[in-house]
Amino acid sequence: MKVHHIPFQETRYFSNLIGDYLDESSNLGQFYGNFPNMEGFKKQLELKRSSFGESSREILVKSLIRQYNSLNKSGLTEKNISSLTEESTFTITTGHQLNIFTGPLYFLYKIVSTINLTKQLAIQFPQYNFVPVYWMATEDHDFDEINYFNFKGKKVVWDRESSGAVGRLKTDGFDTIFKAFSEELGNSNNANSIKKIFESAYLKHTNLTDATRYLVNVLFGEYGLVIIDGDDAALKKEFGPIVKDELLNNTSYSEVSKTSKKLAENYSIQVNPREINLFYLKGNLRERIIYENNEYKINNTSIIFSKEEILNEVTNFPERFSPNVIMRPLYQEIILPNLCYIGGGGELAYWFQLKDYFSKLNTPFPILLLRNSVLLISEKQLVKLNKLKVTLQELFYKQEMLINKKVKEVSDIKIDFSEQRLFLQEQFLDLKELAKRTDKSFIGAVNAQEQKQLNGLDNLEKRLLKAQKRKLADIVTRIEFIQNQLFPNQSLEERTRNFSEIYLELGIDLIPMLLDALQPLKLEFTVVEY
Structure with a gap:
């Protein structure tokens, strides 16, 4: 294996905003906190240590233990979960939708970046513990974005009706997908390994959350990855005061709108806030909350709350309130002792809109790190390129x-x-x-x-x-x-490409190869020869 690096800007596949961030341009300085380098992490450790309490740690660990109840944890993952009760333990987090069978390859690169960064920080700051976290976007409802993956130029599609949060969807119909996908894979040893992983994840679990948790744990559990589901009543209770503030004061709309206006002077805006950036989540229902005529209405339903009623609903059923893309980052930072969020260019673009909102609610803004991007190139392909x-x-x-x-x-x-x-x-x-x-x-x-x-x-x-x-x-x-x-x-x-294509060639060597190759703080595009 050989590894090459190319500046992101030279690939021409990344926005001016991302290029300016990597260059630490003065145009962007006001829209983020500490920069992703060791000096930045040193400052972030001090910032987060003083803002995340013992009770929050206890609630987090109890929720994680409950979420992992039916899953076989690796010794390292179990150790990492337990360590979160200690004030010297912090997380590095990435998140992604519940794409079936991981979706595109960068799903893996996000998680590998996260694991590798915790290793680097552990060497630099041996007095602290660093836990890699994958945040499952179980409350997302964009089914059309997650219901397929590409394999050798063909779409493998989970074709079904959908409503509500995708994590709650039953895994009906995956037997048909498994049969069709198996025929495409063939019968090599690596193909049979892929079939076993797919079958165990989707045919032996009843909903998409459990299936995804199982799949990611199989791929990354031995490296200590901790998988978290935000669709959790105890964790949502921690977020309850922020939810009430949002319902009463529209704080996110006010703050994010001001920041977005300033950001728009030089860059395109990724997301636009609503007056209330919350959904009402119950059963298969996930609909926007709208305030009209002194009442809180659940969009596309007949459900209506008075001010007193909806505040009581938050107190008694916090799990029924789901943050949208504007508020989800804040929810994450409230319930995790998190130092850094690792995401793609589009994700970082909307995080830059949130700095003032975090400040308004006295919540430390995490370090933002562009995930590793990778081009995998085989020896045969490299020979062809050299001839050309x-x-x-x-x-x-x-x-x-x-x-x-x-x-x-x-x-x-x-x-x-x-x-x-x-x-x-x-x-x-x-x-x-x-x-x-x-x-x-x-x-x-x-x-x-x-x-x-x-x-x-x-x-x-x-x-x-x-x-x-x-x-x-x-x-x-x-x-x-x-x-x-x-x-x-x-x-x-x-x-576009799914990891299974590469796994057919490399098998169990794929993820160790990526772990050896990716340097999250290098801040350059990675080309891996294999």
């Missing part, structure tokens, strides 16, 4: 740009009219000087003629390039083939 003289950096070019560059490099004809353009522009400089000494109105005609001839050169160059592409069709086809393999649908592999 395509570098790893060039692989990230848009396909047309890459092909044009390579055709120009290998062509026996120079496909570059830069010298001709320069010569033409020099000739027209003389004409412009002549126009100035005669009739200044003539300059416009000279400029127009110059542009016409420059456009003509551009068209001739494009036609020559097109002709050379036809002549060098074999090279063009090979470049297209290898790049399409590594960048399916002209996108990053990690955003």
Whole structure:
């Protein structure tokens, strides 16, 4: 295995906002707290240590023990859960939707980044304990985003009706998926391992929460990962005062709107807050809470509460109140002794909108860390790239740009009219000087003629390039083939491909390889040769 690193900005797959964050641009300084480096973690430890109490730790540990009740924990996971009662223990957290069979590859990269960061921090700060946490987005209701995964260019889909929180969905219909997926996998040893994992997760558990918890525990339990479900009455009770504040004062709307307005001066806004950023969650129901005419109404239902009634509901049934994307981060930071959240570019974008909201509620804002992004490239693929003289950096070019560059490099004809353009522009400089000494109105005609001839050169160059592409069709086809393999649908592999494709090749070596390769604080894109 060899590991290469490319600056995120050079891949051209990440936003200006993320680029500015990684560069610690002054444009973003007010929208986050400590930066993800060792000095930042030192400050964050002091900040969080003074704000997370003993009773919160006890509630957290009891909830985790209950959530793990029917699951076989590794010794390290059990140790990590127990250690959370100690004031010297802190968490590093990532979160994700309950995509079936993990969804895209970056699901794994998030968790590996989280585990590896806890290892780095343990070396740097040996007086503390660091626990990797995966937050299951069990209360999410965007079923269409999680009901499939891609395998060898085909979608494997869980086709069913859905309502309410996805974590509560029954795993009906997975026997059909399992049968179809098994036929695609084949019968190798690695294929049979994948089938066993899938079958045990989805055919032997009754809801998506339990299935996902089992799956993630199988993949990462031995590395001490702690999996948490926020859909928990005891944990929601801890969040109750914030829920009441939201219902009465619309604090998140007020604060996030102000921050978003400032952020929008330089960047696109990821999410827009509602006046009340809570859902009402009961059974298969998860609907927005709306305040109208001095009443609290549950959207698309006939359920209505008075002010007194809804506050009593929060007190008696805190589990019925579900934070949306604006409030979920705060909920996480209230119930965990958390130092850092690890997420993708889109996630970090909306976290930047929340800093003032956290400050308003006297809650430490966590360090934000861009997860590791990875391109996995096999030895065979690397040999092909070397024969085509395509570098790893060039692989990230848009396909047309890459092909044009390579055709120009290998062509026996120079496909570059830069010298001709320069010569033409020099000739027209003389004409412009002549126009100035005669009739200044003539300059416009000279400029127009110059542009016409420059456009003509551009068209001739494009036609020559097109002709050379036809002549060098074999090279063009090979470049297209290898790049399409590594960048399916002209996108990053990690955003579409499922881990099972790589597992077929590498089997149980896949996750150890990733753990060896990924450096979360490197803050660069990772290319792994295997």
